[in-house]
Amino acid sequence: MTRLHNFCAGPAAMPAAVLERAREELLDYQGQGLSVMEMSHRSPTFEAIAARAEQDLRDLLAIPDNYRVLFMQGGATMQFACVPLNLLGGGGTPNYLDTGIWSTKAIKEASHLGGAHVAGSSREAGYAQVPRPDELALSGDAAYLHYCHNETIGGLAYDYVPEARSAQGDIPLVCDMSSSILSTPIDVSQYGVIYAGAQKNIGPAGITVVIVREDLLERAMPHTPSLLGWKVYADNASMINTPPTYAWYLAGLVFQWLKQDIGGLAEMEAINRRKSESLYAAIDASDFYANPIMPANRSIMNVPFTLADESLNATFLEEAESAGLLNLKGHRSVGGMRASLYNAVSEADVRALITFMQDFERRRG
Numbered sequence: 001m002t003r004l005h006n007f008c009a010g011p012a013a014m015p016a017a018v019l020e021r022a023r024e025e026l027l028d029y030q031g032q033g034l035s036v037m038e039m040s041h042r043s044p045t046f047e048a049i050a051a052r053a054e055q056d057l058r059d060l061l062a063i064p065d066n067y068r069v070l071f072m073q074g075g076a077t078m079q080f081a082c083v084p085l086n087l088l089g090g091g092g093t094p095n096y097l098d099t100g101i102w103s104t105k106a107i108k109e110a111s112h113l114g115g116a117h118v119a120g121s122s123r124e125a126g127y128a129q130v131p132r133p134d135e136l137a138l139s140g141d142a143a144y145l146h147y148c149h150n151e152t153i154g155g156l157a158y159d160y161v162p163e164a165r166s167a168q169g170d171i172p173l174v175c176d177m178s179s180s181i182l183s184t185p186i187d188v189s190q191y192g193v194i195y196a197g198a199q200k201n202i203g204p205a206g207i208t209v210v211i212v213r214e215d216l217l218e219r220a221m222p223h224t225p226s227l228l229g230w231k232v233y234a235d236n237a238s239m240i241n242t243p244p245t246y247a248w249y250l251a252g253l254v255f256q257w258l259k260q261d262i263g264g265l266a267e268m269e270a271i272n273r274r275k276s277e278s279l280y281a282a283i284d285a286s287d288f289y290a291n292p293i294m295p296a297n298r299s300i301m302n303v304p305f306t307l308a309d310e311s312l313n314a315t316f317l318e319e320a321e322s323a324g325l326l327n328l329k330g331h332r333s334v335g336g337m338r339a340s341l342y343n344a345v346s347e348a349d350v351r352a353l354i355t356f357m358q359d360f361e362r363r364r365g
Helices: 017-026 045-062 075-087 103-113 212-220 230-237 243-262 267-285 310-322 347-364
Strands: 068-072 093-098 118-120 142-147 173-176 194-199 208-213 303-306 335-338
Touching: 017 194, 017 243, 045 068, 045 243, 068 212, 075 093, 075 103, 075 142, 075 173, 075 194, 075 208, 075 212, 075 230, 075 303, 093 103, 103 142, 118 173, 208 212, 208 230, 212 230, 243 267, 267 303, 267 347, 303 310, 310 335, 310 347
Parallel strands: 093 118, 093 142, 142 173, 173 194
Antiparallel strands: 068 208, 194 208, 303 335
């Protein structure tokens, strides 16, 4: 069996060790005589799987006891609606920072519920950097401040944690960490809510992690649909209906891999920084390739790059795939190339990409 170099932005590469273990347990989970995907989510066996997954995630992120961990469906996109629905029950205006496509989608969703205030934007800078701290201007009645830590499509990441303060004092800081969660250690206590679609660093598509401070579970708007309310999930151990059990199980295996095989998020961050720094260095050393993002805001997870001669794009992608380098085409909205370097992408994968890029430049440049 040959595993190729997968740079997909999501659904993304999974750790080989996780896939191998899932294969071993696929037909018969630990002598139970059935697969995890076949067992009841109410069974003691699956409840143990779910409990361990949550505890391992808590350990990895050092999640304080006054935060609840929810396993939901609908992806991060559903959370664009869940955030205002669950935080605007006491009134106020939702505040957002705009740094790219996923930010604007979140803003649009909040606007459906009565409007949103853009407290900072880098649109005029072509989303090549994030707004600086002294440029943020929250509304006086801000209910929360939302931002996307890492814009998957644009390859733009924050180099600081925004201060969530309005004229009324501290407000909840809400963060979409879909494409950066578990790539580095974070201080969860700085946030009111963190949410992330699984299909980058957590596991397969189909499950979404929401980490919410307990006091915020009482702020939902009246008549919030039950399956969009965080408190319903918190009160029912994320099993208000049948959850995506197999995706939950696989996420748990990824958490175990990060703890046991990698050694935690500090070591994962060191690996990720080596990967991204080597690729950015190769891009910067070349006149053939370019990255549009200001160095301070370059993502360590998603590295977009362009070719000096765009007429070579199709040839680059065709030859890359022939060389076993998959899913390098940039998002349709921005074009060019994009290499996503999520946790399961190895340093060897990145070296193979750099070698190919240098060879392609010699032959085509």
